[in-house]
Amino acid sequence: xxxxxxxxxxxxxxxxTKTKIFCGCSTEFGADxxxxxxxxxxxxxxxxxVLNEKVLEKSVLxxxxxxxxxxxxxxxxRKNYFYPDLPKAYQISQFDKPICIGGYIRVGNGENEKKIxxxxxxxxxxxxxxxxxDDPAVAKSFVDFNRTGVPLMEIVSEPDMSSASEVYEYLTNxxxxxxYINVSDCNMEEGSLRCDVNISLKPEGSEKLGDKxxxxxxxxxxAVKAAIEYEISRQTEMLEDGEKIVQETRLWNPDKNRTYSMxxxxxxxxxxxxxxxxxxxxxxxxEYISNLRNSLPELPEAKKNRFTAEYGLxxxxxxxxxxxxxxxxxxxxxxxxxxxxxxxxxxxxxELLGKIEDAEKIDSFxxxxxxxxxxxxxxxxxxxxxxxxxxxxxxMIETSQEADDIVEKKGLxxxxxxxxxxxxxxxxxxxxxxxxxxxxxxxDKAIGFLVGQAMKxxxxxxxxxxxxxxxxxxxx
Amino acid sequence: MAIDRKTIERTAxxxxxxxxxxxxxxxxxxxxxxxxxxEKIREVDTSAVKATDYIEEIKNVFREDVIxxxxxxxxxxxxAPEFRNGHITVPKIIE
Numbered sequence: 422x423x424x425x426x427x428x429x430x431x432x433x434x435x436x437x438t439k440t441k442i443f444c445g446c447s448t449e450f451g452a453d454x455x456x457x458x459x460x461x462x463x464x465x466x467x468x469x470x471v472l473n474e475k476v477l478e479k480s481v482l483x484x485x486x487x488x489x490x491x492x493x494x495x496x497x498x499r500k501n502y503f504y505p506d507l508p509k510a511y512q513i514s515q516f517d518k519p520i521c522i523g524g525y526i527r528v529g530n531g532e533n534e535k536k537i538x539x540x541x542x543x544x545x546x547x548x549x550x551x552x553x554x555d556d557p558a559v560a561k562s563f564v565d566f567n568r569t570g571v572p573l574m575e576i577v578s579e580p581d582m583s584s585a586s587e588v589y590e591y592l593t594n595x596x597x598x599x600x601y602i603n604v605s606d607c608n609m610e611e612g613s614l615r616c617d618v619n620i621s622l623k624p625e626g627s628e629k630l631g632d633k634x635x636x637x638x639x640x641x642x643x644a645v646k647a648a649i650e651y652e653i654s655r656q657t658e659m660l661e662d663g664e665k666i667v668q669e670t671r672l673w674n675p676d677k678n679r680t681y682s683m684x685x686x687x688x689x690x691x692x693x694x695x696x697x698x699x700x701x702x703x704x705x706x707x708e709y710i711s712n713l714r715n716s717l718p719e720l721p722e723a724k725k726n727r728f729t730a731e732y733g734l735x736x737x738x739x740x741x742x743x744x745x746x747x748x749x750x751x752x753x754x755x756x757x758x759x760x761x762x763x764x765x766x767x768x769x770x771x772e773l774l775g776k777i778e779d780a781e782k783i784d785s786f787x788x789x790x791x792x793x794x795x796x797x798x799x800x801x802x803x804x805x806x807x808x809x810x811x812x813x814x815x816x817m818i819e820t821s822q823e824a825d826d827i828v829e830k831k832g833l834x835x836x837x838x839x840x841x842x843x844x845x846x847x848x849x850x851x852x853x854x855x856x857x858x859x860x861x862x863x864x865d866k867a868i869g870f871l872v873g874q875a876m877k878x879x880x881x882x883x884x885x886x887x888x889x890x891x892x893x894x895x896x897x
Numbered sequence: 898m899a900i901d902r903k904t905i906e907r908t909a910x911x912x913x914x915x916x917x918x919x920x921x922x923x924x925x926x927x928x929x930x931x932x933x934x935x936e937k938i939r940e941v942d943t944s945a946v947k948a949t950d951y952i953e954e955i956k957n958v959f960r961e962d963v964i965x966x967x968x969x970x971x972x973x974x975x976x977a978p979e980f981r982n983g984h985i986t987v988p989k990i991i992e
Contacts, residue, residue: 501911560989563981
């Protein structure tokens with residue numbers, strides 16, 4: 422029997438503000454436990470939460486970037502439940518009037534393009550972090566409230582995805598957009614991006630949705646993909662054996678590569694949402710929204726399309742260059758200085774990216790765009806060969822010197838003087854009579870060896886095209 | 898709307914309250930009295946009144962994203978039932 426897979430995601434992205442959503446405590450990661458708290462985020466009686474204006478601004482920006490409608494009237498609600506890392510016994514969230522509604526993220530290309538619809542984006546506060554003792558004799562959990570009140574935007578998709586790879590692409594595009602507009606750092610290891618997956622299977626073509634399972638606890642996009650693949654095969658096997666899928670929350674175990682039931686006590690889920698009387702409603706004016714809309718930078722998708730159309734780059738190369746905003750900026754700085762876009766793109770993707778750890782930090786890379794442009798010009802006007810340029814580039818990274826200085830100092834200028842090259846080739850032919858003879862007799866492959874020898878003798882400085890031509894002239 | 902025993906038990910469960918039998922009887926009566934009293938409000942004609950989430954008319958109260966000093970951890974230790982290695986200590990949550 423064949424099944425359709427139905428997947429929806431809930432993504433929690435930490436909004437990258439300096440302070441928490443309702444108080445002035447720092448959100449800096451890695452502080453000592455319970456050193457970034459105050460009466461407001463600890464939920465002590467008599468305090469008044471006040472919304473951080475940047476959280477609103479960044480949430481609206483995210484909504485605009487993801488094609489959502491911005492609610493002109495939005496409000497905060499209390500979501501009531503008991504848990505030790507939730508000191509107020511309620512979480513301030515948004516229920517029926519979230520800041521953004523609708524919207525979509527595009528995945529796939531051309532004919533396979535698909536819009537994954539969003540249900541909503543809402544603002545809320547994070548809960549604290551608990552560590553559980555492994556020692557049965559201790560039987561304690563330890564709570565750190567530093568995360569409590571850290572601003573989150575929850576991005577809820579419709580159940581529009583049908584495979585692990587589609588989810589992977591959705592997450593990649595989502596993360597790229599959030600980073601482009603600088604509203605979240607999206608660091609899964611630090612918990613600033615978390616993803617819960619809702620997944621169910623139904624008989625192929627059936628209208629009725631199957632019983633769904635929620636998967637949590639994945640700390641990378643790869644883990645999300647693996648967890649979904651595991652869950653699809655688990656549920657398929659169960660359904661084929663006529664078993665019933667239990668609606669439950671399952672956790673991903675990355676070491677065993679499987680999901681397992683959380684087996685929590687059957688909690689009474691009744692959040693009893695009601696408007697938080699401490700937080701007045703948020704009204705977004707047309708002017709506020711249009712100012713934010715105008716401040717949006719060019720988004721990844723638009724930039725990629727422009728790179729292919731304007732610069733004639735391949736879809737793949739344009740995708741690599743625009744995957745990180747800073748990298749795309751660097752590329753455009755270089756070509757602004759008169760460098761051929763394709764050559765520049767090739768250099769960046771095949772040479773430069775291998776030399777840096779994190780493309781987002783390219784703004785602090787020792788070779789600035791103007792210097793790279795100078796280097797690429799030297800290749801273009803035949804001053805140096807592409808091969809020598811790699812050596813020069815390595816030296817530039819090391820010493821921050823300009824390409825032409827390195828070329829002069831080390832005498833790396835390409836030899837284009839035919840008389841000089843001819844002399845080298847005469848020596849090579851004399852020293853390698855057999856390959857020379859082979860080439861003469863029509864073995865085209867033999868020239869490779871001779872060119873290689875000539876390049877070696879010239880220490881890479883001879884112009885390979887000229888070498889090629891002269892050998893051919895001499896022997897044929 | 899009348900409050901029955903089941904509603905009392907459910908409400909207590911959600912509020913994490915452990916009620917004795919006598920308390921359940923007592924609260925069932927008290928809550929019913931309160932609801933009956935509030936029932937009076939239904940006599941007001943509200944057909945022309947728009948539903949509202951807030952009684953005050955204030956809106957858009959924001960703060961700037963500026964770091965303020967957090968409190969000293971010792972202050973938390975003073976009010977926490979149990980405190981160990983900088984953490985508030987509670988009975989183990991998951992098995």
